[in-house]
Each structure stands twice: as structure tokens, then as C-alpha cells.
Amino acid sequence: MDATGLKEKAEAWLAADPDAATVAELRDVLARGDLADLADRFAGDLEFGTAGLRGVLGAGPNRMNRAVVRRTTAGLARYLKATVPDVTTRGVVVGRDGRRLSAELAEDTACVFAAEGIPAHVFPMLAPTPLTAFATLHLNAAAGVMVTASHNPPEYNGYKVYWGNGAQIIPPHDKGIASFIAKVEPANQVELLTPTEAYARGLWRDVPDSLGDAYLDAILKLRVHGRGSDSLRVVYTAMHGVGGAWMERAMERAGFSNFHVVAEQHRPDGSFPTVRFPNPEEPGAMDLSLATAQRVDADLVLANDPDADRLAVMVRDGTGKLRMLTGNEVGVLLGHYVLVQGPTRRSKPHLVATIVSSTQLGDIAGELGAAYDEVLTGFKWIANRAIEREKAEDTQFVFGYEEALGYAVGTVTRDKDGISAALVFADLAAWCEARGKTVLGYLEEIQRRFGLYVSGQRNFTFPGAEGAQVITRIMDGLRSAPPTRVGELSVKNVRDYKKGEKLPPSNVLAFELEGGGRVTARPSGTEPKIKYYFELKETLGSGEPVEAARARAEARLRKLIDAFIALVRERGQPEVGA
Known part of the structure; x- marks a missing residue:
């Protein structure tokens, strides 16, 4: 998109943004003429998926902000009314963590639900995500929303959605909700009650x-x-x-x-x-x-x-x-x-x-x-x-x-x-202590009976729209020309989960290795990362100390990891983001 198109999109966003803080932020970006920043903010809409929303806080459709959350909540509310007949009786749970803007996003969420005639069961205090999940079941709510970005850095926030069964949403609900969000009016036209109005009408209920x-x-x-x-x-x-x-x-x-x-x-x-x-x-x-x-x-x-x-x-x-x-x-x-x-x-x-x-x-x-x-x-x-x-x-x-x-x-x-x-x-741990054992002693008991498994992971971060393209190229390359060997081990089988593999299609590749090893590649669903997972199984010798077997297995694992990363880099993965 050229500079004129970006500026037109930014002006249209400003006209509909109900939050003075993000309006000021975006006007500053325009004043500075930072086209790269604008391009990232307007690269597309922050995607609503099976984890809800998660992104960097800021102005624009590719950021987490009050405008995005109001439109998302209106779409979710309308989808619930179309699919859950008793949603206006059961209501929706709303929880929040202690992140920046969590209080405002949770309040907007509750007030939009209230305007749609759906009672909001709102935690009056900060709540852990598991408590919001528990409340969705305990209160027999039709859904739950948790405002959180989990373990992401401080510049992030997010919006996690639970269905009435207490679990995070899966298809077809994610696509159904997204389709309703796409039809929602501009953010400054989304109706919401004030907390006082919602309380008075019985549509804001403290948990x-x-x-x-x-x-x-x-x-x-x-x-x-x-x-x-x-x-x-x-x-x-x-x-x-x-x-x-x-x-x-x-x-x-x-x-x-x-x-x-x-x-x-x-x-x-x-x-x-x-x-x-x-x-x-x-x-x-x-x-x-x-x-x-x-x-x-x-x-x-x-x-x-x-x-x-x-x-x-x-x-x-x-x-x-x-x-x-x-x-x-x-x-x-x-x-x-x-x-x-x-x-x-x-x-x-x-x-x-x-x-x-x-x-x-x-x-x-x-x-x-x-x-x-x-x-x-x-x-x-x-x-x-x-x-x-x-x-x-x-x-x-x-x-x-x-x-x-x-x-x-x-x-x-x-x-x-x-x-x-x-x-x-x-x-x-207390049970182990009562037996005169350590936790690692208990783990050794399991490993001696079932085998010693060692695993590792390497993540590479590629932020922004350009980074998403890098991740796509890496996955496409591994899929079109899968390796036949990784280091000293031959690849026995390639499982492409995009084809289904008895599970819903997903952009994941697994390379099964001789001897029971496995390498798996997948893009993160919540962060701008590609992730590689590695596992090997080692058999302990009769009477062999478990630490000796572990050292041997971990040495093999390091070689496997190094070999795979070298293979991917030979195919053009940038030398950044580790």
C-alpha cells in the first residue's frame, strides 16, 4: 500500500476511534510521517482465532485497543444471541488481569454486552485466568471473556473467549464469531451502557x-x-x-x-x-x-x-x-x-x-x-x-x-x-518427602520403567507483517521439500498436519526419525514466532546411573538440534530471532 492509501486508512480509523489516547497516538505517527509504523498498524485486522485476540497495545486495526475490543464484543454478543437461545438469561463472565488497559477493556466488554441485553458477570477485582474459566462453568454462563495477554511482554494485551462448556472456543465458533465481527459498525457507533446504567438494569453483576x-x-x-x-x-x-x-x-x-x-x-x-x-x-x-x-x-x-x-x-x-x-x-x-x-x-x-x-x-x-x-x-x-x-x-x-x-x-x-x-x-513433593524420596528420585522411577525421554525447543521471532512472510516461507519450504535426514538420523516419516492427520488441519510439520526421535515445526498462534520441538528417547542400561544416560541423551539431542537449525538456515532462514 502506498503512502496515500495508508494515510487514508489512518484518517478513516481516527474518525471512528472512541479513545482519545489512541487518537493522539496515531496523529503523532502521522505527524512524524512514519510510514513503516503505519504499514504495520494497518497491515490487516488483528485476527480473531481460537485463542481470541492478542497483540501489541496501540492505535490501528492490527493492534489491541478499545475500538477493536468494542467491535469484537459486539460481534461476539450477536453471535451468541444467534446460537445460544438462553444467552440473555445465562449471561457472560468477564475477568481481567493486571496489565495496562485491562481495566478499560474489561469495562468496555461488559458495557457492550449489557447494551446487547446480555448480563455481564464481572469480577470486581483482578482475576487469574483459571478463575474466569471456573466461573464460566460455576455460574452456568453462556460464555466467558478474559482480558489478558498471559505471559507476553508488557506492551501486549489480549481477549480470550470461553464457550459455555468452560473450554476455549474451537471451530466452528471461532469462524462464526469472526464473521459477525466483520459486520459490526464502526467502533464509535457500537452501543454500550455506562456501568451505572448496566447495574441499574441488572445487566452488570459482580461475581x-x-x-x-x-x-x-x-x-x-x-x-x-x-x-x-x-x-x-x-x-x-x-x-x-x-x-x-x-x-x-x-x-x-x-x-x-x-x-x-x-x-x-x-x-x-x-x-x-x-x-x-x-x-x-x-x-x-x-x-x-x-x-x-x-x-x-x-x-x-x-x-x-x-x-x-x-x-x-x-x-x-x-x-x-x-x-x-x-x-x-x-x-x-x-x-x-x-x-x-x-x-x-x-x-x-x-x-x-x-x-x-x-x-x-x-x-x-x-x-x-x-x-x-x-x-x-x-x-x-x-x-x-x-x-x-x-x-x-x-x-x-x-x-x-x-x-x-x-x-x-x-x-x-x-x-x-x-x-x-x-x-x-x-x-x-510432600508425598515424595513422606516416602523419603526426592521429586527427581520419583522421576527416575518413572524413567527406569518407561524410558528416558529428553526434549528441547528453539524459537525464532520475526515481528511485523514482514516477519509473518518469513515464517510462511520457512514452513512452505519444509513442506515442499522435506529433509530426508537430520544430522545422523534418517527421517522415517513426515506428518503434515495441514492435511488433517485425523485432527483438524493445522500448519504443523512433524519429522519422525529413526530410533523414536521427532522434530516438529509450527508457527506460534499467539506470538510472531516459529517454533521447533525436538525429542529423543534413550534406553537406560542395566544398573546404569540415570544421570549418565541423561548426559548421553542430551548430547545426542544437542547434535540433533544443531543439525536441524543448520539445515533450515541453509534454506534461507534469517540469522536473527533466536
């Missing part, structure tokens, strides 16, 4: 405090050991997010008296002053947690991301050093624990993982007689598959996970829940 108590009661019942510990020293960080108060209450009620928080990161702060990228997986994000753990000589470190739907775990190794568990290791530990140590079930237990997670949970489920499914990346697929199978078969969902630190224990929420997962992991 009661009793709902939080119900949530805590429910997640406490997920524990298996159930005895807490006075001696287990636990450190917890909320990563400047909204999980802190809830985690404190849960751990106190569970009997973990030796509980310490990372004070510098405990209060919600959307500027995330101590971390550039508030994701426990990012380099440096756990530095303050480590410092606190060293000060109190912690046995266990638990970390939530800012909206508390993810969990990271650190435990002591054989040398006394704290080691971060991978997402797959946490998933295997929790899955095995609740499956094997949990209560006797009348229905067949059901476990679910994603196509980029370790295959080990499936091997465990198969050997122990549990039902198992592998689904596309994203917790929406885990939750909806669990619901689908419960309705069709005599199964009981007990655990699901994705390697990106997302876990669901049981059915309290139909989404990943970093608070309940942290509580159950602390319960697991």
Missing part, C-alpha cells in the same frame, strides 16, 4: 466472593496425598501477576506452612519491572526466585506466569543444586502421579497431551490401561477432546498437558490452571 471460595474448595480436593508439610520449604513467584493471593490461600489451607513468596514479584504490576519477558521459561525470569530459594534453602520452587494459567517448577538435584524441570518432565510427573496414586475410579481414566509434547505420557497411559489422546497444540483442543470423549464413552479425564507449562488436573476448570497444578505438585 460474588463465594465463587473464589468454591474454586479453592474444588482445587483442594484434587490433592492425592492431602497432608501438606511443615518441613518442605516452598518458594513461589507470581511473576508480577494475579496468582499470588490465590496461591497463598491455597497453600495455607493445604497445610504448607513453610511457604515463601518472591516479594519483589508478588504484587500485580503490568509493567513487570523485574523481568522483560514475564515467562518463567525465558532467561533471567527466575533469577529472583533462585535468590529467594537460596536465602531460605528451598526444596521446591513454583512459578506462575502473570495470569496464573501456567506453572514452572524447580527442584533440588543430587548435588543440592536447584534444577528447572522441563514442561514435559512436570507433565509426566503430574500425569503419572494422579493416574497411579489417585483414587480408584469407576470410569476409565483419560489423559491428553499435544502433538508437540513428549510422547512419554502416551506410552505410560498405554501400559497402564488408560485412555489417551494426542491433540493439536493449544489447551482448547485438550479440554474439548476431554469433554467430547466423556460424552461419547465411559471415561474420566484426569490429566492433560502441553509442554509450554500448561497443565490441567481433573475437571475443576476446562483450561490449563497454574494454581491448581502448583498445589498438586506441592502435594506430590
Whole structure:
């Protein structure tokens, strides 16, 4: 688009933008004549997908702002009225985290729903994402909206949508909602009530405090050991997010008296002053947690991301050093624990993982007689598959996970829940302590029986519209000319999930390697990244120390990763963004 076209689009946007702050921001961009910035802001509409919306805050249709959220909510409201006959009775839950503009976006959301005649059940305080998911079920709402950008940097915000079953939306609802959004009038013409008007008409309803108590009661019942510990020293960080108060209450009620928080990161702060990228997986994000753990000589470190739907775990190794568990290791530990140590079930237990997670949970489920499914990346697929199978078969969902630190224990929420997962992991650690074992000792028991699986991941970030084109070229190249070897290993099979592969079509490629290895490539659904996932399985020798086998496996894994990245770069991937 040329400069004249960009300026015309910008002026049209300004005429319809109801927010003085973004109007001023865009006028400044025009005054500076920054055509590259304009081109990115007007590269297209921020896409509404199965995760709702997520993007950088700012003016323009390719940004998160009040204009986009008002139009999105109007479209969602009208789609609900067209598809859910009792939506005006059941209403919609609205929650928000502590990010910049979350309060304003949540208020606009509630007020647009109210203007459409749909009651909004609004959290009067900051709420973790799992609590919004729980409230959608608990209040029998027709849908739920959570204003959050999860673990993204501070310049982001987002809009996550739950269906009435408590799970994130999947097709056809995502496309249906998007089609209704496309027909919505300009943002400054979208009707919305004031909060006072909505209250007066009974269309703004505060979520009661009793709902939080119900949530805590429910997640406490997920524990298996159930005895807490006075001696287990636990450190917890909320990563400047909204999980802190809830985690404190849960751990106190569970009997973990030796509980310490990372004070510098405990209060919600959307500027995330101590971390550039508030994701426990990012380099440096756990530095303050480590410092606190060293000060109190912690046995266990638990970390939530800012909206508390993810969990990271650190435990002591054989040398006394704290080691971060991978997402797959946490998933295997929790899955095995609740499956094997949990209560006797009348229905067949059901476990679910994603196509980029370790295959080990499936091997465990198969050997122990549990039902198992592998689904596309994203917790929406885990939750909806669990619901689908419960309705069709005599199964009981007990655990699901994705390697990106997302876990669901049981059915309290139909989404990943970093608070309940942290509580159950602390319960697991207390059980290990009571047995005279360490968490890593328990993991070794599992590995000796089911094999040692090692995994790795490499992400490359390519921001903006040009970056999206780079990611497309990489995926197209791998799809049109897939490698026949990766380093020393031959490629036995290529699975192109865009063709379906018994799952909904998705832009994912998996290269299955000789010896049980796998390399998977996919673009992120929420960030401007392409992600590569790697896994190898190692068999322990008779009586071999597990650390010796791990060292051997990780050396092989490093070679595999290096070989694949070199292969992609030879095909033209830019040397940036690692």
C-alpha cells in the first residue's frame, strides 16, 4: 500500500476511534510521517482465532485497543444471541488481569454486552485466568471473556473467549464469531451502557466472593496425598501477576506452612519491572526466585506466569543444586502421579497431551490401561477432546498437558490452571518427602520403567507483517521439500498436519526419525514466532546411573538440534530471532 492509501486508512480509523489516547497516538505517527509504523498498524485486522485476540497495545486495526475490543464484543454478543437461545438469561463472565488497559477493556466488554441485553458477570477485582474459566462453568454462563495477554511482554494485551462448556472456543465458533465481527459498525457507533446504567438494569453483576471460595474448595480436593508439610520449604513467584493471593490461600489451607513468596514479584504490576519477558521459561525470569530459594534453602520452587494459567517448577538435584524441570518432565510427573496414586475410579481414566509434547505420557497411559489422546497444540483442543470423549464413552479425564507449562488436573476448570497444578505438585513433593524420596528420585522411577525421554525447543521471532512472510516461507519450504535426514538420523516419516492427520488441519510439520526421535515445526498462534520441538528417547542400561544416560541423551539431542537449525538456515532462514 502506498503512502496515500495508508494515510487514508489512518484518517478513516481516527474518525471512528472512541479513545482519545489512541487518537493522539496515531496523529503523532502521522505527524512524524512514519510510514513503516503505519504499514504495520494497518497491515490487516488483528485476527480473531481460537485463542481470541492478542497483540501489541496501540492505535490501528492490527493492534489491541478499545475500538477493536468494542467491535469484537459486539460481534461476539450477536453471535451468541444467534446460537445460544438462553444467552440473555445465562449471561457472560468477564475477568481481567493486571496489565495496562485491562481495566478499560474489561469495562468496555461488559458495557457492550449489557447494551446487547446480555448480563455481564464481572469480577470486581483482578482475576487469574483459571478463575474466569471456573466461573464460566460455576455460574452456568453462556460464555466467558478474559482480558489478558498471559505471559507476553508488557506492551501486549489480549481477549480470550470461553464457550459455555468452560473450554476455549474451537471451530466452528471461532469462524462464526469472526464473521459477525466483520459486520459490526464502526467502533464509535457500537452501543454500550455506562456501568451505572448496566447495574441499574441488572445487566452488570459482580461475581460474588463465594465463587473464589468454591474454586479453592474444588482445587483442594484434587490433592492425592492431602497432608501438606511443615518441613518442605516452598518458594513461589507470581511473576508480577494475579496468582499470588490465590496461591497463598491455597497453600495455607493445604497445610504448607513453610511457604515463601518472591516479594519483589508478588504484587500485580503490568509493567513487570523485574523481568522483560514475564515467562518463567525465558532467561533471567527466575533469577529472583533462585535468590529467594537460596536465602531460605528451598526444596521446591513454583512459578506462575502473570495470569496464573501456567506453572514452572524447580527442584533440588543430587548435588543440592536447584534444577528447572522441563514442561514435559512436570507433565509426566503430574500425569503419572494422579493416574497411579489417585483414587480408584469407576470410569476409565483419560489423559491428553499435544502433538508437540513428549510422547512419554502416551506410552505410560498405554501400559497402564488408560485412555489417551494426542491433540493439536493449544489447551482448547485438550479440554474439548476431554469433554467430547466423556460424552461419547465411559471415561474420566484426569490429566492433560502441553509442554509450554500448561497443565490441567481433573475437571475443576476446562483450561490449563497454574494454581491448581502448583498445589498438586506441592502435594506430590510432600508425598515424595513422606516416602523419603526426592521429586527427581520419583522421576527416575518413572524413567527406569518407561524410558528416558529428553526434549528441547528453539524459537525464532520475526515481528511485523514482514516477519509473518518469513515464517510462511520457512514452513512452505519444509513442506515442499522435506529433509530426508537430520544430522545422523534418517527421517522415517513426515506428518503434515495441514492435511488433517485425523485432527483438524493445522500448519504443523512433524519429522519422525529413526530410533523414536521427532522434530516438529509450527508457527506460534499467539506470538510472531516459529517454533521447533525436538525429542529423543534413550534406553537406560542395566544398573546404569540415570544421570549418565541423561548426559548421553542430551548430547545426542544437542547434535540433533544443531543439525536441524543448520539445515533450515541453509534454506534461507534469517540469522536473527533466536
